[in-house]
Amino acid sequence: MTADLAIRCRDLRKTYLAGKSAVEAVCGLDLSVEPGACFGLLGPNGAGKTTTIEILEGILAPTSGEVEVLGMRWGTGRDQQIRRRLGITLQETRFDDKLTVREIVTLFRSFYPDGQSPEATMAAVELTEKATARVGRLSGGQKQRLALACGLVGNPALLFLDEPTTGLDPQSRREVWKIVRAHQARGATTLLTTHYMHEAEVLCDRVAIVDHGRIIAEGTPADLIARLGGEHVVEFAANATGDGGAAPAALDEAALAALPSVTAVRRERDAWLLTVHHPHVAIPELLRRLAGWQAELNRLTTRHASLEDVFVALTGRTLDADDATADSSAQGTGA
Amino acid sequence: MANFHPLKELLLCRIRAFYREPDAVFWTYGFPLILIVGLGIAFRTKPPERIRVDIVAGAGAEAVQAALADAGSSGFAAAIHAEAECRQRLRRGHADIVVTPEVGGGWSYRFDPTRPESVLAKAEVDDALQRAAGRVDVVATRAHAVTEPGSRYIDFLVPGLLGMNLMGGGLWGVGFVTVDMRVRKLLKRLMASPMQRRDLLLSLFGGRMLFTLPEIGILLLLAALLFHVHVAGSILATIVVGVVGAMSFAGLGLLVAARAERIETVMGLMNAVMLPMWLLSGVFFSYERFPAVFHPFIRALPLTQLNDALRAVILDGASLGSQWFALLYLLAVGAVSFGLALRWFKWV
Ligand SMILES: Nc1ncnc2c1ncn2[C@@H]1O[C@H](COP(=O)(O)OP(=O)(O)O)[C@@H](O)[C@H]1O
Numbered sequence A: 001m002t003a004d005l006a007i008r009c010r011d012l013r014k015t016y017l018a019g020k021s022a023v024e025a026v027c028g029l030d031l032s033v034e035p036g037a038c039f040g041l042l043g044p045n046g047a048g049k050t051t052t053i054e055i056l057e058g059i060l061a062p063t064s065g066e067v068e069v070l071g072m073r074w075g076t077g078r079d080q081q082i083r084r085r086l087g088i089t090l091q092e093t094r095f096d097d098k099l100t101v102r103e104i105v106t107l108f109r110s111f112y113p114d115g116q117s118p119e120a121t122m123a124a125v126e127l128t129e130k131a132t133a134r135v136g137r138l139s140g141g142q143k144q145r146l147a148l149a150c151g152l153v154g155n156p157a158l159l160f161l162d163e164p165t166t167g168l169d170p171q172s173r174r175e176v177w178k179i180v181r182a183h184q185a186r187g188a189t190t191l192l193t194t195h196y197m198h199e200a201e202v203l204c205d206r207v208a209i210v211d212h213g214r215i216i217a218e219g220t221p222a223d224l225i226a227r228l229g230g231e232h233v234v235e236f237a238a239n240a241t242g243d244g245g246a247a248p249a250a251l252d253e254a255a256l257a258a259l260p261s262v263t264a265v266r267r268e269r270d271a272w273l274l275t276v277h278h279p280h281v282a283i284p285e286l287l288r289r290l291a292g293w294q295a296e297l298n299r300l301t302t303r304h305a306s307l308e309d310v311f312v313a314l315t316g317r318t319l320d321a322d323d324a325t326a327d328s329s330a331q332g333t334g335a
Numbered sequence B: 001m002a003n004f005h006p007l008k009e010l011l012l013c014r015i016r017a018f019y020r021e022p023d024a025v026f027w028t029y030g031f032p033l034i035l036i037v038g039l040g041i042a043f044r045t046k047p048p049e050r051i052r053v054d055i056v057a058g059a060g061a062e063a064v065q066a067a068l069a070d071a072g073s074s075g076f077a078a079a080i081h082a083e084a085e086c087r088q089r090l091r092r093g094h095a096d097i098v099v100t101p102e103v104g105g106g107w108s109y110r111f112d113p114t115r116p117e118s119v120l121a122k123a124e125v126d127d128a129l130q131r132a133a134g135r136v137d138v139v140a141t142r143a144h145a146v147t148e149p150g151s152r153y154i155d156f157l158v159p160g161l162l163g164m165n166l167m168g169g170g171l172w173g174v175g176f177v178t179v180d181m182r183v184r185k186l187l188k189r190l191m192a193s194p195m196q197r198r199d200l201l202l203s204l205f206g207g208r209m210l211f212t213l214p215e216i217g218i219l220l221l222l223a224a225l226l227f228h229v230h231v232a233g234s235i236l237a238t239i240v241v242g243v244v245g246a247m248s249f250a251g252l253g254l255l256v257a258a259r260a261e262r263i264e265t266v267m268g269l270m271n272a273v274m275l276p277m278w279l280l281s282g283v284f285f286s287y288e289r290f291p292a293v294f295h296p297f298i299r300a301l302p303l304t305q306l307n308d309a310l311r312a313v314i315l316d317g318a319s320l321g322s323q324w325f326a327l328l329y330l331l332a333v334g335a336v337s338f339g340l341a342l343r344w345f346k347w348v
């Protein structure tokens, strides 16, 4: 059966030796990716995503564990054969500033016995207009699309993308998503890493949430959210009436958890976040209680639960503050 | 559909990246030319210097001055000063010798035996004054003044600068470029593609060889046009020696780049390799000036071998065959460095 999988790895481990200390970047990771799927490795910085993906790409050797890519194993004399069928973008690659887009895409095309023409590839990533522009003159989004072109030009059966949109503005991010979806539509398999939860929801059929080198949850985005026990998040902030800012004394976690339809409660700065099954049941009751506690509501929003909420529920941590803001602004959620 | 050839594309990228980088082009082609022009002008052949003679004022001073002025070649610039001043001028190097006419006839010389021009001045002045006083030479001699082409400083300098340039080009063109690719993670990206390592190495070395030819050509052409430095041997032999030298240093370049993961590291290593050779290998002055005990060590430096071979071919017209040792030595240094580099190389 294993030959049917695009990627399979079992009990993958990688320990970096940095001087006397050892960093366990990946500790016992299992992964199965079906052909044609878009699979996301989701996790915060330092979770071990890059280490995992580079082992799968045959760039790093694992400390232990089994890896099979397109039914073949690295280091068994078939490395070139595997590489010809992979498309890769690394987390960071800086191409020569002095070379043009066409020159770089043509260079990468020359490494593959079969593939698309550089012109078609540039068109697919919408860089045709920039074909003769030097890399040094490209924007961040255009550079990332060039990296994608280098990954796509060999017509890969399996595409690896390590944080394909990190650091890009929302517009550029959507352009990258479009390219990945178009490639996906041709039946190829994609494995990507991201620490943008929303990106995983948008692009991936399946995601594995990685933390400290382990997978802590895996499934379709909808599955994972369903496992939270509630599909909606109600977020509110309240002050005691007339008391200029202080939170009402009776407002605490236990009281909120006791509200009907609420499955989880957490605090984020001045706001409370309730995970709920049915907002129409929970919200009227919340308002009634707040009035009884002499509390004044100064913010109330509801949204669908996201993978972000799943991550918080599983780890008790939020993602990097900056990235979380960028992520939610891309979602366009709010009151 | 077009046919894609990885080695060709890699080589093209190498060449384009180089020629589109004004800094690299300047340091490879422009800087050595500026050095040649600058040093060529500073050390251009001047008319023979006159010997500066100070005569202590007093009885007989004028007679000495007149005698020196009459002396055949009149290579003397003689002036009369007070004694204290004469001594000070000698001390400060404004005069080469001080002549004091003695009371009972004759002269005394004050000179500095550690200064070659001072020693020469004493011999020449004494000779001139003795003759003026009536000395007759025992045997007739004749002197022929000649200036051989190829013996000027600029003649010495040009092959040295060429060697230095080939050294720098090899270390930069392979060493720096490789580490730069590693720092930019481009090396990793290339390794993740089905590119053959062999093609990448060939493109680095091939590119280096291609840049070498104009390097040699421009330098020798300018030296010939501006300073009439002509290649006494065959041009082909010069190119062969140059290319072998460039290969050798390209190998060393790959070695210094084998593991370095930061630009600072490779720069430090490159300087550590190049600095001793700049100083010792006879670029600007002959290493014969160092004590003989150091010569075997100095000759073990590849740049010394390259410079000696280039001088032999360019200045003395030596044949390629006569330089077999230097050529073999350079090839061996390059091959051993290359082998070690591959052994230690950090590809990803
Ligand atoms: N070459 C390395 N040497 C030592 N530690 C490393 C190295 N690469 C990564 N690490 C460590 O391994 C852990 C996982 O890193 P990484 O795989 O890059 O995570 P991610 O891509 O999820 O941000 C981190 O703690 C990181 O500091």
Ligand SMILES: [Mg+2]
Pocket: A046, A049, A050, A051, A091, A162, A163
């Ligand atoms: Mg990473």
